[in-house]
Amino acid sequence: MSFTPQFFTTAESLVDSLDKKLLVVLRDGRKIIGVLRSYDQFANLVLQDSLERIYVGDAYGDIERGVFIIRGENVVLLGEIDGDIEDALPLRQLPIEDILQMQREEAEEKARKDKLRYALLHKQGFSVDFADNDLY
Amino acid sequence: MLFYSFFKTQVGQQVTVELKNDLAIQGTLESVDQFLNFKLKDISVVDEERYPHMISVKNCFIRGSVVRYVQLSPPTVDTALLQDAARREAQSTQQQQQQSKPPTAATNTTAIATATGSVS
Numbered sequence: 001m002s003f004t005p006q007f008f009t010t011a012e013s014l015v016d017s018l019d020k021k022l023l024v025v026l027r028d029g030r031k032i033i034g035v036l037r038s039y040d041q042f043a044n045l046v047l048q049d050s051l052e053r054i055y056v057g058d059a060y061g062d063i064e065r066g067v068f069i070i071r072g073e074n075v076v077l078l079g080e081i082d083g084d085i086e087d088a089l090p091l092r093q094l095p096i097e098d099i100l101q102m103q104r105e106e107a108e109e110k111a112r113k114d115k116l117r118y119a120l121l122h123k124q125g126f127s128v129d130f131a132d133n134d135l136y
Numbered sequence: 137m138l139f140y141s142f143f144k145t146q147v148g149q150q151v152t153v154e155l156k157n158d159l160a161i162q163g164t165l166e167s168v169d170q171f172l173n174f175k176l177k178d179i180s181v182v183d184e185e186r187y188p189h190m191i192s193v194k195n196c197f198i199r200g201s202v203v204r205y206v207q208l209s210p211p212t213v214d215t216a217l218l219q220d221a222a223r224r225e226a227q228s229t230q231q232q233q234q235q236s237k238p239p240t241a242a243t244n245t246t247a248i249a250t251a252t253g254s255v256s
Contacts, residue, residue, distance in 0.1 A: 013167075014197060023193055027157075027202070031189045043173070043199050055188050076155060076202045079193030086192040 014039045014078070022047070023079040024070065031055070032068060033081065042072035054099050056106055059092050061099025138225050142218065143168040143206075152182065152207040153198055159187060161196065172200035 017036050024032045024045065034050025047068040054061050118128040152162040153174055163176030177195040181187050
């Protein structure tokens with residue numbers, strides 16, 4: 001079966017999501033929120049007025065990113081942001097420096113725990129795999 | 137084509153899509169395409185606290201390449217029909233392969249034998 005690239009046919013189309021505020025989750029775990037301006041058959045995307053939102057615990061922080069062109073292979077999912085729920089988020093927004101600091105601490109904590117876990121597994125004879133960046 | 141057709145019959149049903157990053161999303165299947173990308177509406181995320189970014193998302197588009205499983209509701213799936221369709225698909229791909237197969241040594245010898253008048 002050959003997958004010749006075609007524009008989305010039948011009911012499946014991102015045209016309904018154009019000019020809407022979307023959340024894009026990427027394979028490296030990043031969450032980008034922006035307005036979808038363009039897409040193609042590979043799910044390559046053009047987002048405008050985008051920001052990268054980092055979540056730590058019950059808080060989040062935003063980094064302005066402007067216009068993003070995202071290569072389709074890195075896209076996990078697109079979510080339409082419901083404006084009402086977005087305005088009443090149960091999370092608190094913190095300045096980005098604090099969030100980055102919290103993220104660093106969380107990453108260190110995780111690295112520490114993983115190191116212990118891998119050491120234990122290694123003792124039992126399991127091989128350890130450090131390819132943590134790509135979630136696939 | 138088979139699974140694309142199958143998922144088209146599932147449109148409107150509740151499904152749970154489990155992604156390769158372990159995120160599982162339950163929702164109503166709104167549409168599917170030839171790449172098995174899915175659109176789900178009225179979603180609810182399994183194990184919500186781990187994924188705070190999904191709180192304000194009600195509908196989503198999932199790229200087919202990141203799907204690990206699609207969980208369906210058993211009464212909506214006609215497995216006999218699926219088996220039938222799979223068999224037919226297998227037969228048609230077999231026929232396609234035979235049609236495009238290059239002439240083998242056996243068929244060549246037969247051709248030469250008949251050309252010289254002898255019967256093999």
